[in-house]
Amino acid sequence: MREFTFDIVYEEGADPVMDVFIEYPTLVAEALHGCASADSFWRVERLTGPTAALDAVERLRLDETVRSESVTETDCSATRYHDVLDGSDDERVIYTHAEGIEKGESVETLAGRYLPSGSLYCTVRREARHGWRIFMQSDEKVGLLYDALSANLRSGLTFRMGHLGEAEGWGHDSLGSVALPPDQRRAMRAALDHGYYKTPRQITLDELAKRLDVPRSTLSYRLRQAEERLVTGYLGETS
Secondary structure, three states: OEEEEEEEEEOOOOOHHHHHHHHOOOOEEEEEEEEEEOOEEEEEEEEEOOHHHHHHHHHHHHOOOOOOOOOOOOOEEEEEEEEEEEEEOOEEEEEEEEEEEEEOOOHHHHHHHHOOOOOEEEEEEEOOEEEEEEEEOOOOOHHHHHHHHHHHOOOOEEEEEEEEEEOOOOOOOHHHHOOOOHHHHHHHHHHHHOOOOOOOOOOOHHHHHHHHOOOHHHHHHHHHHHHHHHHHHHOOOOO
8 A cells, every 4th residue: 555645834814724734732623534536525523623613614514605625726616514423612523525626626526536536635724734644555646646736726725745655654643533622632732732742741741830821830740631532532541
């Protein structure tokens, strides 16, 4: 199995959905996508973050006048179906199906044109970045997809190449079903980003607390609580 990774970076104002991620840095979305046919795709997206951010994304997803799938200058004309499969104050799971896509191009339709059928797309949205990881049986025509994406993105979008090679692990870990409260997720994300979990550690707990402007004891408690949730969730235990 081969994999192709890349990012699409959005300027503020270029896309209404991505604007919500830019406004709320702790909002994260992980999704699985697939092409059902040459002019249709599906997506199951799990979002975690502040309630206000989740509400904003849900409103945009369910608003038929908002068309954010296209990455080219022309909007996609399509029949869209959205459904909220699960929801809480800090989590939403939204299903999307688009069919009869014409005119504009989404990443899914471009990839479906050049890559083997059955390819699987995994994505992560965070802040201004929409990261893509595509699993495929053959990368024979991946250069055509690269050319189409890097040359035809609409204004305000930037393509950043990742890598092309043998797939190394799944990446969408089994902890995806473990929901963390926003304060715990924010603490753990900051700890990860700043190297707290590296060996050796790149930042101390005191330094991280100063960066987050929270007491050391509060940060320590949030990380312990988050770690307990993740471990019990991974092992299938209940607290």
